[in-house]
Amino acid sequence: MATAFDLIIIGAGPGGYEAAVEAAREGKQVLVIERSHFGGTCLNEGCIPTKCLCHSAEVLDEVRQSAALGVQTADVQFSLQNAMARKDGVVEKLRAGIEALMKTPGITFVQGEAKFKVGDAHTVIIGDEEYTAPAVMIATGSVTKFLPIPGAHSQHVVTSREMLELTEVPRRLAVIGGGVIGLEFASIYRSFGSEVTVVEYCKEILPQFDRDLAKRLRTSLKKRGIAFEVGAAVTELRDEADGSATVLYSQKDKVKEVQADLVLMAVGRAANVDSLNLAEAGIDFTPRGIKVDENYETNVPGVFAVGDVNGLLQLAHAATFQSYKVLDYLRATANIPEGHSSAEALPQRGSGEGAVPAAVFTTPECAMVGLTEEQCEAQGLEYRALKSFYRANGRALSMEAEDGLVKILVGADDTILGAHILGAHAADMIHELTLAIHAGIKLPQLARMVHAHPSLSEIILAAARG
Numbered sequence: 001m002a003t004a005f006d007l008i009i010i011g012a013g014p015g016g017y018e019a020a021v022e023a024a025r026e027g028k029q030v031l032v033i034e035r036s037h038f039g040g041t042c043l044n045e046g047c048i049p050t051k052c053l054c055h056s057a058e059v060l061d062e063v064r065q066s067a068a069l070g071v072q073t074a075d076v077q078f079s080l081q082n083a084m085a086r087k088d089g090v091v092e093k094l095r096a097g098i099e100a101l102m103k104t105p106g107i108t109f110v111q112g113e114a115k116f117k118v119g120d121a122h123t124v125i126i127g128d129e130e131y132t133a134p135a136v137m138i139a140t141g142s143v144t145k146f147l148p149i150p151g152a153h154s155q156h157v158v159t160s161r162e163m164l165e166l167t168e169v170p171r172r173l174a175v176i177g178g179g180v181i182g183l184e185f186a187s188i189y190r191s192f193g194s195e196v197t198v199v200e201y202c203k204e205i206l207p208q209f210d211r212d213l214a215k216r217l218r219t220s221l222k223k224r225g226i227a228f229e230v231g232a233a234v235t236e237l238r239d240e241a242d243g244s245a246t247v248l249y250s251q252k253d254k255v256k257e258v259q260a261d262l263v264l265m266a267v268g269r270a271a272n273v274d275s276l277n278l279a280e281a282g283i284d285f286t287p288r289g290i291k292v293d294e295n296y297e298t299n300v301p302g303v304f305a306v307g308d309v310n311g312l313l314q315l316a317h318a319a320t321f322q323s324y325k326v327l328d329y330l331r332a333t334a335n336i337p338e339g340h341s342s343a344e345a346l347p348q349r350g351s352g353e354g355a356v357p358a359a360v361f362t363t364p365e366c367a368m369v370g371l372t373e374e375q376c377e378a379q380g381l382e383y384r385a386l387k388s389f390y391r392a393n394g395r396a397l398s399m400e401a402e403d404g405l406v407k408i409l410v411g412a413d414d415t416i417l418g419a420h421i422l423g424a425h426a427a428d429m430i431h432e433l434t435l436a437i438h439a440g441i442k443l444p445q446l447a448r449m450v451h452a453h454p455s456l457s458e459i460i461l462a463a464a465r466g
């Protein structure tokens, strides 16, 4: 006999645990199932540990350059072991916080691997136990993809997970993939002292970002000593007798190679669906992820998939906000009067609800929200690009942070279509523009908002004022 709940959530990452707490606080009986650690990829091997290392890298760079600021330091030492230990401490602290949240009244937590019962997508099995609920949320995240090439699993190849556990800084690091994860590790380990080469298949790094910003970021990273091979298809990875590795790639019809002591495979992440028994339970999925509609509902009514597992947006905050939207939908559909559709019952949403910011924590940082110039062009939108540069901002100069710009894309009716920031604190600054898009604030209003002086946010003001 299956134990009954109001809501079953599979996965305690950002797509799972926040929604569990919200639903339980509303009086729902919620079952959370997690096979590994609280916090998912994000907390244990993603966002948080990488940002700890990013901070170590940033401080190290600052200390090395501090003489220009009048701060003399003798013989700067870096300990990877200490940086890793601090990172582990931060992760443990945050994990304990989530563990405490899982004790919220109404939440039952079960440690184990869930799979669906054959022919019943509302019942999950863990070991010998069965659990059932009218609503099930799948939030099982993603796993690293490997290129289907010879040597992809050879001795020198590691994933982002192992990069967070290294005990030595590799002398030469080859990064396959110039996406967010690859670039963050390239930036971190460059600061730690590695010679880094990034090999990217597309013509430009960060294919999802505004091309202009991505190119400028590549230029900045090159100045820091990171080498890039773009438009380069990696064809083979080889372990060499001398203990090194060779990355073979083709570029403009020529076969080339780069030597490394460690190779990071960072070519994207695939939906984590293998253990779930989806096909047997009748839940549709593709290699990209579980298929969902605009409410993140699968083809089986009452069964939802949020976060990386649906393949829509691989960002922690996107996972969480998708799960909130599922709760909105469940609330609304629970109260639908007879003869009305669920769509009518859903809360009204602002036009800017889709404004999801994304950030890359390289040095310098890069962040975006809304449309890129390429997307504006592809959609045939009339737009103008307003730019302002860090080098003209007093606060940026005082911080020795002259490298960067803010670019705002504005439509014919002054609607803010997208915003792109390269430079110090880009990941924090992007939220002013996210709010503008979210709340439908148009350019003239933004241009009249008082900004404190001297602040980096004045770069946004300067761009808005044209």
Ligand SMILES: Cc1cc2nc3c(=O)[nH]c(=O)nc-3n(C[C@H](O)[C@H](O)[C@H](O)COP(=O)(O)OP(=O)(O)OC[C@H]3O[C@@H](n4cnc5c(N)ncnc54)[C@H](O)[C@@H]3O)c2cc1C
Residues within 6 Å of the ligand: 010, 011, 012, 013, 014, 015, 016, 033, 034, 035, 036, 037, 038, 039, 040, 041, 042, 043, 045, 046, 047, 048, 050, 112, 113, 114, 115, 139, 140, 141, 142, 160, 181, 272, 275, 276, 306, 307, 308, 309, 313, 314, 315, 316, 317, 318, 319
């Ligand atoms: C190196 C790296 C850096 C990143 N940095 C950032 C960043 O700075 N900002 C950002 O927004 N995003 C970042 N991401 C992406 C972010 O981690 C993911 O988008 C986010 O974790 C997705 O959340 P989720 O809840 O969908 O899945 P996850 O966080 O992956 O959680 C899924 C959970 O489900 C569990 N699970 C899986 N299958 C089962 C099963 N059958 N039964 C029980 N439990 C199961 C897993 O153990 C896991 O704990 C990064 C990712 C990586 C790899």
